Amino acid sequence: MFFPKLKAQSRQRRAVEQFAGLDRRPGSGAGCLREMENLWSGGYPALEVRPRRSVMAELTKPHAFLGREALVWVDGTGLYINGAKTAPVLSDGDKRLVCMGAYLLVWPDKVYINTQDFSDWGRLENTRQTSGEVTFALCDESGTALGEYTVRTYAPGEPETGDLWLDTSRPACVMRRYDGSAWLELEGVCTRISAANIGTGFSTGDGVTLSGCGSSELNGLHVLQAVGDNWIVVPALCRTLGSQTAMVTVMRTVPDMDFVVEQGNRLWGCKYGIVGGEAVNEIYACKLGDFRNWNSFAGLSTDSYAAARGSDGPFTGAAACQGGVVFFKENCMERVYPAAGGGHQIVTMACNGVKKGAGGTVAVADGVVYYLGMDGVYAFDGSVPVCVSRQLGEKRYAGGVGGGESGRYWLAARSSAGAWELLVYDTARKLWHREDDKEVVALSRYGGAMMLLCRDGTLLDTSGTYGTKEAQVDWSAETGDLGLYTPEHKYLERLQLRLELASGASATAYVCYDGGSSWEKAGSVTGDGRTGGYVMQVRPRRCGHLRLKLAGSGGCRLYSASAVYEKGSDGP
Known part of the structure; x- marks a missing residue:
């Protein structure tokens, strides 16, 4: 007697070897993550945990931070340069710091100080x-x-x-x-x-x-x-x-200004509102090489500059880029073209500008201006601003602060509910990654790395070069729905994850089935110092679709994720 010959169920293997960062849109492609924490693009195409940060200083009442040749911060009413407290006594509140040569300018206090000679300081007005x-x-x-x-x-x-x-x-x-x-x-x-x-x-x-x-x-x-x-x-x-x-x-006197930047050995500023009982909508520039003088008009090319504008609405941000200055409003930008002969020109261009209250998000990275607009993050390379944050989905932000470094734009964004997210945009690969939920006062580049001044007073070096490094980094990565877009009623039979773990680090896989809210543990692995990688096998139970979450502590790099799909019945 012969039994009927059975056919093995057909299987299909799909592998992901390039992880495309954060993408909250429905139906995002394989390798994209719906949510994440403490990951970065430094290990691309692999998915990698960010470097451990280090604590450079602890402030009591942080108000501002700037990193150039010197490391400058404002703590309460004190101004500190490279950790040394200087003579100026400032008002108690958030500040804007601008550099012009060796001098540091503090707004709105209108104070200057030479960062090389602390005795050379004073007030712009007299x-x-x-x-x-x-x-x-x-x-x-x-x-x-x-x-x-x-x-x-x-x-x-x-x-x-x-x-x-x-x-x-x-x-x-x-x-x-x-x-x-x-x-x-x-x-x-x-x-x-x-x-x-x-x-x-x-x-x-x-x-x-x-x-x-x-x-x-x-x-x-x-x-x-x-x-x-x-x-x-x-x-x-x-x-x-x-x-x-x-x-x-x-x-x-120095005019009250909403935003101030330096370009071409001049400070440029803008003001919209009521000043001295009169409506003001103007752009200013100080005398060439002299930040104290904003009303020096002697008919020379080095004179101060002031121009009234006709565009409506308050100024929302400013940036110095590509040899000129851009002053943003929500629906347009005022682009300044400085001239050596003093015949400066200003062109108004209608576009998606900086959102009101998001002036701190304006930053320059690799010659491109990035900022938070009404419906997302925009990049302006000198032509027309383009939205680069579609991957962040429908989530909208009310404000925040930003910073630029080589190849990355950092955005500490605040939602209308007051929740914070620290996001990093890889300008070369066009990828977004989320780090954590720290409330950041200011970001600035120093020593080739991005520094974060947090509201709790901690000054962090994101590269871990200066100061005391933090302990193991807790991280997580959550996929979108897997299995919704597989034809012919295929279901996920198993997942094979190829990882590299630092000694003492751990990674655990969790699965959420059919749109539920609970997570079930599906596997884990702990680094024991071996030089080779680790393979984690995840075998979910049969379901319509699922979400996978990896969470762990310590250094980890995910090289690939291989999924095996098996054909189910043809029924509904």
Whole structure:
């Protein structure tokens, strides 16, 4: 008697050897992960646990952080450079730090300090008010008195060569010098204002505003021609001279600005709102090479700059890139093209701009500006902003902070509910990875690695180079639904995972069946120091579809995942 010959059920093997990072979209491809923690793209095409971080410093009240040649942070009201507390006392609140050469600028406090010489610090603004007698005298641009001169509406009779005449025949007075044949206008005539300490804190070339002078010609905006502790010289000529005891005020001011960046040896800033009772929608630039002066207008290519804009809405972010400056609003950008001759141009371009409240997410990585927009993360390479965060699914963020380094854009994003996520975008491979849920105050590159200043006061080195390294890293990786897209009622018979584990590290596999909420343990492996890899066999029970989660502690690299599918019945 012969039994009927049975056919073995057909099997199909599929392997994944390239893991494409985080992808929360339904139906994402094989090798994509719906959720993850503490993974990065450094091991691509394998899936790898991020390096252990190290703690560089512990702050009490973190407000700002910046890493350049020096490591700078603000803790409470103190400003620290390379761990040393400096003299400036700041207001208690979050700050914006901007570098210009060796100088560090702190906003909104408007404080500067030389990072190489801590004794060289001060405030960008300066105000002096007189309290005694103030005298006025005509002089040249260096402050030297002109000497005796005649004041009248007509020319003096029988003049000698070199005689001076203040011509008051016109509303604007003119100083003239007799050259032996005619009265010629004398150029460079200024007024010297003398009073105790009136010039302290000012420098030649400062743009200042004078008020309180008895002569109206002296009140207003001027560029100082010469300065001493007890005198200043302004390029103005008035017919009424002498002295007064009424208070005279001299001010060097810096506009209040929403965002400030450095480009081309200038600071550039923007402001939208009500200032002094007037609506303001302007872009500013300081004098070339002089961050103290924002009102120096002498008709030179090095002058300060200010321009009103017609685009609607508040400014939401700013970045210096590709030799220019970009100021963002939610629905457009103001792109500044600086010119060496001073003829700067600004072009308004309608586009998806930076989301309101997300100005801290603007960062430059590999010459491309990345930022959080209304419906995702955008990349601007100089043409048109393009969304690069479709893999993050429908989740939307309300704000956060960002930072750029070579090949990566870091985004600590905050949801509208207040939950945080630290995401990293690999700019070369176009991959997203999620690290953890730390609330980050600031990110900055230092020593070739990204540094994180967390709200709890911890300053972290993501490369683990500086400071004390953390213990084993807890990690996890969760797939989307497996089996929904297999034809002919195939079901997953087994999974074979090829891993490499550090000594003492562990990895455990869990399975969730048919859209349930509970996870069942399906296998585990522990690293014992062997040089070869490990193979984890996962044999799920028969189901319509499932989700796989790997979780563990310590260093781990997943090289491949091989799935064996078996054909089921043809019934529904």
